[in-house]
Amino acid sequence: xxxxxxxxxxxxxxxxxxxxxxxxxxxxxxxxxxxxxxxxxxxxxxxxxxxxxxxxxxxxxxxxxxxxxxxxxxxxxxxxxxxxxxxxxxxxxxxxxxxxxxxxxxxxxxxxxxxxxxxxxxxxxxxxxxxxxxxxxxxxxxxxxxxxxxxxxxxxxxxxxxxxxxx
Amino acid sequence: xxxxxxxxxxxxxxxxxxxxxxxxxxxxxxxxxxxxxxxxxxxxxxxxxxxxxxxxxxxxxxxxxxxxxxxxxxxxxxxxxxxxxxxxxxxxxxxxxxxxxxxxxxxxxxxxxxxxxxxxxxxxxxxxxxxxxxxxxxxxxxxxxxxxxxxxxxxxxxxxxxxxxxxxxxxxxxxxxxxxxxxxxxxxxxxxxxxxxxxxxxxxxxxxxxxxxxxxxxxxxxxxxxxxxxxxxxxxxxxxxxxxxxxxxxxxxxxxxxxxxxxxxxxxxxxxxxxxxxxxxxxxxxxxxxxxxxxxxxxxxxxxxxxxxxxxxxxxxxxxxxxxxxxxxxxxxxxxxxxxxxxxxxxxxxxxxxxxxxxxxxxxxxxxxxxxxxxxxxxxxxxxxxxxxxxxxxxxxxxxxxxxxxxxxxxxxxxxxxxxxxxxxxxxxxxxxxxxxxxxxxxxxxxxxxxxxxxxxxxxxxxxxxxxxxxxxxxxxxxxxxxxxxxxxxxxxxxxxxxxxxxxxxxxxxxxxxxxxxxxxxxxxxxxxxxxxxxxxxxxxxxx
Numbered sequence: 001x002x003x004x005x006x007x008x009x010x011x012x013x014x015x016x017x018x019x020x021x022x023x024x025x026x027x028x029x030x031x032x033x034x035x036x037x038x039x040x041x042x043x044x045x046x047x048x049x050x051x052x053x054x055x056x057x058x059x060x061x062x063x064x065x066x067x068x069x070x071x072x073x074x075x076x077x078x079x080x081x082x083x084x085x086x087x088x089x090x091x092x093x094x095x096x097x098x099x100x101x102x103x104x105x106x107x108x109x110x111x112x113x114x115x116x117x118x119x120x121x122x123x124x125x126x127x128x129x130x131x132x133x134x135x136x137x138x139x140x141x142x143x144x145x146x147x148x149x150x151x152x153x154x155x156x157x158x159x160x161x162x163x164x165x166x167x
Numbered sequence: 168x169x170x171x172x173x174x175x176x177x178x179x180x181x182x183x184x185x186x187x188x189x190x191x192x193x194x195x196x197x198x199x200x201x202x203x204x205x206x207x208x209x210x211x212x213x214x215x216x217x218x219x220x221x222x223x224x225x226x227x228x229x230x231x232x233x234x235x236x237x238x239x240x241x242x243x244x245x246x247x248x249x250x251x252x253x254x255x256x257x258x259x260x261x262x263x264x265x266x267x268x269x270x271x272x273x274x275x276x277x278x279x280x281x282x283x284x285x286x287x288x289x290x291x292x293x294x295x296x297x298x299x300x301x302x303x304x305x306x307x308x309x310x311x312x313x314x315x316x317x318x319x320x321x322x323x324x325x326x327x328x329x330x331x332x333x334x335x336x337x338x339x340x341x342x343x344x345x346x347x348x349x350x351x352x353x354x355x356x357x358x359x360x361x362x363x364x365x366x367x368x369x370x371x372x373x374x375x376x377x378x379x380x381x382x383x384x385x386x387x388x389x390x391x392x393x394x395x396x397x398x399x400x401x402x403x404x405x406x407x408x409x410x411x412x413x414x415x416x417x418x419x420x421x422x423x424x425x426x427x428x429x430x431x432x433x434x435x436x437x438x439x440x441x442x443x444x445x446x447x448x449x450x451x452x453x454x455x456x457x458x459x460x461x462x463x464x465x466x467x468x469x470x471x472x473x474x475x476x477x478x479x480x481x482x483x484x485x486x487x488x489x490x491x492x493x494x495x496x497x498x499x500x501x502x503x504x505x506x507x508x509x510x511x512x513x514x515x516x517x518x519x520x521x522x523x524x525x526x527x528x529x530x531x532x533x534x535x536x537x538x539x540x541x542x543x544x545x546x547x548x549x550x551x552x553x554x555x556x557x558x559x560x561x562x563x564x565x566x567x568x569x570x571x572x573x574x575x576x577x578x579x580x581x582x583x584x585x586x587x588x589x590x591x592x593x594x595x596x597x598x599x600x601x602x603x604x605x606x607x608x609x610x611x612x613x614x615x616x617x618x619x620x621x622x623x624x625x626x627x628x629x630x631x632x633x634x635x636x637x638x639x640x641x642x643x644x645x646x647x648x649x650x651x652x653x654x655x656x657x658x659x660x661x662x663x664x665x666x667x668x669x670x671x672x673x674x675x676x677x678x679x680x681x682x683x684x685x686x687x688x689x690x691x692x693x694x695x696x697x698x699x700x701x702x703x704x705x706x707x708x709x710x711x
Contacts (some may be wrong), residue, residue, distance in 0.1 A: 069291035
């Protein structure tokens with residue numbers, strides 16, 4: 001098929017009016033407030049409901065809240081979560097009588113779809129989707145988040161109920 | 168003695184039940200489930216949970232002891248003023264039972280509310296979650312939230328009852344099933360309740376903890392998560408586990424079991440109901456003896472003289488060497504384990520038929536029997552080994568003959584199927600005299616160390632087949648897991664070996680594309696199994 005070239009007027013062919021119009025647009029924006037960001041150094045401001053990377057949290061006493069009930073593992077649609085259940089040290093102080101704690105808690109971030117079902121299902125409010133959205137790495141193994149990494153991302157989350165304290 | 172039946176109506180359904188049947192069992196016949204905690208068909212009736220309350224009406228009898236009829240010509244039924252527990256009420260003629268009336272539902276809700284008052288919210292960490300009667304019935308009869316504002320009663324947690332059982336008293340709903348089991352079935356009256364009212368606590372008599380070989384059955388019996396198996400505690404949630412019907416391979420009783428596995432790992436074994444063998448119990452010795460399946464040392468590749476080889480090379484090498492031994496005029500002996508399935512032993516015997524050698528035996532394993540389930544014969548399939556013609560009569564009587572043959576240099580090749588020949592009396596020095604020692608096994612040992620060819624087999628949880636128990640009941644095992652690495656079910660190895668040997672001898676090679684075909688050939692050649700097919704053996708087995 002042969003494409004016909006559009007017929008250009010003299011002004012079009014001069015080229016200068018287009019250059020000037022473009023420059024005028026640029027000049028117009030120079031005094032205005034800029035809305036580009038220096039990503040990734042400067043992060044986007046997200047809504048509170050934004051669902052980013054899932055993380056594990058500790059309570060105010062510094063204990064891991066997860067009791068490895070594995071409901072998140074069960075509910076996870078892409079099967080990204082893997083929990084290795086473990087037993088908590090019996091010699092811990094009275095308020096630490098939680099009995100169960102994950103030996104390891106693995107979230108494969110190459111599989112996670114950030115759906116938030118793990119947070120929804122957690123009976124201990126131990127898993128929260130934080131606002132980290134750019135999960136990157138040079139190797140696949142770097143994107144397999146283990147318990148320590150997840151706890152570091154999650155930080156402390158105040159527990160108003162402290163169910164286990166009443167044991 | 169014929170059993171007399173009576174007619175009754177349960178929720179409008181006509182039911183015929185034998186005299187003496189209780190209402191829970193009668194309702195089960197009609198397909199109606201009456202919720203209960205303390206009742207168990209194999210235990211004495213305690214009637215303490217009050218969950219099975221139902222409305223029971225009896226026909227009004229006139230002075231002539233005949234039912235009084237109403238205007239419609241139907242018998243007039245008088246309902247009692249109170250609800251009655253179904254577990255301790257037996258059926259009678261003309262009885263009318265109502266299990267789903269508002270009164271009954273209200274009573275059950277009341278019972279559930281009381282049971283849940285002191286029950287801890289442990290479901291996230293409780294091993295019973297997912298198979299907990301209290302959890303299930305709380306869905307049906309529980310309330311959304313508790314009205315109980317007082318302090319909950321706290322009882323001891325993590326009580327070590329014995330080395331096998333950990334008790335969580337807070338979760339106990341005081342059904343007393345465990346007490347009745349230990350007293351009536353296990354024969355050690357050691358558990359009981361101490362304290363009173365809401366402080367009632369299950370405890371063992373001081374200094375007399377449960378010490379029978381059947382303790383772990385109380386973990387199965389416990390309707391809640393109070394009694395937990397220390398072995399299984401916190402290891403995996405039950406809803407992830409795959410159930411596979413199997414047979415316990417640790418004695419000649421052949422208890423029916425369920426293997427609970429996930430992703431190639433066995434987590435526990437539990438008994439499976441079979442009224443003819445083990446009812447619903449199994450012994451702890453068999454139950455806990457499964458760790459070898461997931462042993463990291465498992466043999467996973469065929470070895471030719473310590474070097475890993477391919478299956479084709481290994482099978483061809485064995486067939487060639489066996490031919491060389493026979494050509495030299497030496498004898499070939501075989502040791503077939505009675506822990507192998509009947510099909511494997513049949514193929515093993517067939518292989519020796521093809522080799523024209525009949526020096527075969529199995530190793531007897533006897534230990535102390537108890538008077539309940541554990542048999543003195545610790546081989547699960549000695550009857551099968553005898554039927555297949557592998558075991559001598561009595562078993563093990565030809566081992567000395569084999570040893571003498573090797574000593575004299577008459578026997579130059581030995582095939583060992585799943586057995587430790589060194590432990591059976593063929594010392595390592597004897598084995599060193601052989602030209603060819605082929606071992607099919609799952610774990611390395613003294614015999615595999617001495618072997619020229621090691622062929623990795625699989626455990627009972629990774630293959631199908633049949634075991635024939637001491638009483639002559641043929642029962643099936645089913646594969647629960649995939650075989651590790653290149654390991655293969657022994658019947659496949661033996662079939663390939665048989666085909667290779669037949670080819671070397673220029674004989675017609677029998678073709679066994681499936682286990683069912685092996686069984687068909689076995690049934691065809693064994694008078695006791697004449698006419699049997701693989702499908703004939705149901706999940707509960709079939710008597711010879």
